[in-house]
Amino acid sequence: MKTPYSFLALCISLCLLSCKETTSTSVVEDATSGAAQPMAASVEDRIGFPDFGFMESPETYQGRVFKLSDDFPYKNPGPDKDVEAILSIDFKTDWAAYMQAVKEYVFAGNASTDYENSFFLEDNKIRDWYHVPWQHWGPNGREGFHGLTQEGPVAAKMLAPTQTSTSHAYAVGFYNDLGGYAIGKVWNKPEPNYSFFEFDGFPDGTVVAKLLYVPLESNEVPYLENPVSWDAYIYKYDVTGVKTDTTRVKHPVNLIQMDIMVKDPRAISTGGWVFGTFVYNGALGNENRWNNLMPVGIMWGNDPTNNKSSYNPTPTETIINKTLTETIINDSKDLPAMHLGWASRLNGPVDNPYSSCMSCHSTAQYPVVSNILPMFNNPKVPIPEAGTDASSEWMRWFRNVPCETPFDKGKATSFDYSLQLVKSVQNYIEYASNNEKGLYSEEYWSNGHKIRRNALVSE
Ligand code: HEC
Numbered sequence: 001m002k003t004p005y006s007f008l009a010l011c012i013s014l015c016l017l018s019c020k021e022t023t024s025t026s027v028v029e030d031a032t033s034g035a036a037q038p039m040a041a042s043v044e045d046r047i048g049f050p051d052f053g054f055m056e057s058p059e060t061y062q063g064r065v066f067k068l069s070d071d072f073p074y075k076n077p078g079p080d081k082d083v084e085a086i087l088s089i090d091f092k093t094d095w096a097a098y099m100q101a102v103k104e105y106v107f108a109g110n111a112s113t114d115y116e117n118s119f120f121l122e123d124n125k126i127r128d129w130y131h132v133p134w135q136h137w138g139p140n141g142r143e144g145f146h147g148l149t150q151e152g153p154v155a156a157k158m159l160a161p162t163q164t165s166t167s168h169a170y171a172v173g174f175y176n177d178l179g180g181y182a183i184g185k186v187w188n189k190p191e192p193n194y195s196f197f198e199f200d201g202f203p204d205g206t207v208v209a210k211l212l213y214v215p216l217e218s219n220e221v222p223y224l225e226n227p228v229s230w231d232a233y234i235y236k237y238d239v240t241g242v243k244t245d246t247t248r249v250k251h252p253v254n255l256i257q258m259d260i261m262v263k264d265p266r267a268i269s270t271g272g273w274v275f276g277t278f279v280y281n282g283a284l285g286n287e288n289r290w291n292n293l294m295p296v297g298i299m300w301g302n303d304p305t306n307n308k309s310s311y312n313p314t315p316t317e318t319i320i321n322k323t324l325t326e327t328i329i330n331d332s333k334d335l336p337a338m339h340l341g342w343a344s345r346l347n348g349p350v351d352n353p354y355s356s357c358m359s360c361h362s363t364a365q366y367p368v369v370s371n372i373l374p375m376f377n378n379p380k381v382p383i384p385e386a387g388t389d390a391s392s393e394w395m396r397w398f399r400n401v402p403c404e405t406p407f408d409k410g411k412a413t414s415f416d417y418s419l420q421l422v423k424s425v426q427n428y429i430e431y432a433s434n435n436e437k438g439l440y441s442e443e444y445w446s447n448g449h450k451i452r453r454n455a456l457v458s459e
Contacts (some may be wrong), residue, residue: 049133049187053141054233054248063231066147069121069130069174072184077177079205080127082108087205087264091274091298095328099276099295102260105176106209111290115228118290119146119211121174130180132173133187134424137431143233143248147172150235152352154214157314158339159256159349163220167238169350170253173210173420178203178263186421196366196425201404201416206263208418212350213253215239218282223336225282227254228289255280257348258293259357261417263403270301270326272403273417275357277348281336294330296338299346301326302358302398308343309384313353315339326400327356342398354383355397358417362401365412366425373397 051068055061079087082105091098109126110119121129136142140150148170156166175183179202186196215238218225232253236245258278267274278293286292303326312319315337320329321344329340341347345356352360352373360372374381374397381397384390390398401407406414415421 050136051142052144052147053136053138055144056233056248056250061144063145064117064120066142066144067120067122068133068147069128069180070133070187072130072180072187073128073177074181074184076181076203079178082127083176083178083205083207086207086262087266091264091266091300092328095276095298096295096330098274099260099278099298102207102209102262102276103258103278103293105207106258106260107290111288113288113290115289116230119172119174128177128180129174130177130183132175132183132418132420132424134427135420137427141427142172143170145232145250146230148213148230148232148234148253150238151212152350154216154350155313158353159214159216159221160223160336161314161316162222163216165216165220165241167215167241168235169212169214169256170232170234171210171212173208173259176205176207179206179208182206182416183421187424196421197413199413199415199421201414202263202418204263204265206261208261210259211255212257212259212348214256214350215251215253217254221256223279223281223283224254224256226285226289226292227282228280228292229254255293257350259348261361263416264300267300268403270400271358271362271417273358273361274298274300275346275361277346277351277357279336279338279349281334284334294332294334296335296340296348297327297329297346299327299357301400302356302362303327303345304395304399306343307390307395307398309388309390310343310386311353311383312339312344319344321345345398358400359397361417361419362397362399363407364415364417364419364422365406365408366415366422367412368422368426369408369411370396372419 049068049070052066086101086105089098089101109124112118131147135149142149151169151171154167154169157163182202186199188195213230215234229252231250233248234251234253236247236249237243239249239251260276262274263272264274276298277296279296281292281294284292303324306323318335318338320331324345327346338349339353341356342354347356355373363370363372371377374394375383381393384394404414404416406412
């Protein structure tokens, strides 16, 4: 996790250069000549976090540069009429209409047929959307074309039987104004000053979306025909498959999945959030290719008592588990074969086949006491054999954890199902600990040490 410090400084200066208004003149040093030159710059109204961690050199790169949307609202804006419309659709009986309404809400002002220039949030004339800061840090930090972070691994045959290459997904997520208001409570200044330990959750009507891309193409994954492509600055090994190719390259990536999360008061008894995912199916042939995203399903709970194990990591068909009562999977014949999650709970094509949306997201807490996945936890909880009843240890990851409640009660602060918020705090503390040893003393936060300076003391 060692992004060179000088690179971070570059990011911060780039961030300053990308400020909205030009109101004052300051003097900056020209890095090439060493000469001081006057330059127009101003500080963003609120904060101004680094925009990205990886970028082509300014001499080589000609395209548009990603800009973090971090001018978070100070006041709770309350739900607008489109959010109220979403919250009036019954997500259980009318799940497809609910997903469609959220999709339209996310697309409005963001998704155009100028695909490369879509989802630059600053262009949106309909409503404001916000990014979570501090995703630029570390080896999988944001790239500077579209703000994509490197996500989980994509194993061979996970997406289609003809997929032989392995790779990683790349993704960017964003929150509506209600979500932005909550993010601003954690990130109210560049250094969080532990105010994040008082986080009290997202307001009802918070809508979050995340677009996921892969460098794979339709020759291996047939439903990626007619793709929505972006140029991205990604790891070479994700293109060549050669582990030692650890530099970054400019390479196209294709949209494969869109995730949504809605804080919906009607889901309060099962966690308070509704999760949904869409898969890209180019065979649908819509003229506006964004409309080729079709719903995979929806979930509002983890079915905590349903413990019979099954999984389908290299799918040739989608297996729907009719005994689940808190997941609904689309039974359309147009749906490409999906692996889904553990025992067919909801998961998207590039998600882990032994998990589920709400399983991973229920672990959103800081400090990170339990891993997002049971099989990577310490101690490790092995994947239960197919056909057997899962242990109670395994089912800890399939509880319906109430929103705003930590996964490990008494040991951490809940981030209310937001894993990006967790990652932002984790990244910041790690950065601060690396650079200013002892100041945040993160190295002593676990392994039985009781040092939690200015922070939570759990025992
Ligand atoms: C293996 C664990 C895992 C699974 C399974 C998973 N996610 Fe996530 N998700 C993450 C992590 C980690 C992040 C934060 C990092 C990032 O976005 O790059 C995240 C981020 C997100 C975000 C951005 C908001 C946020 O801050 O949390 C959304 C929206 C989202 N996921 C939705 C979903 C949906 C919908 C599903 C199921 C279809 C799903 N996720 C399944 C781990 C998971």
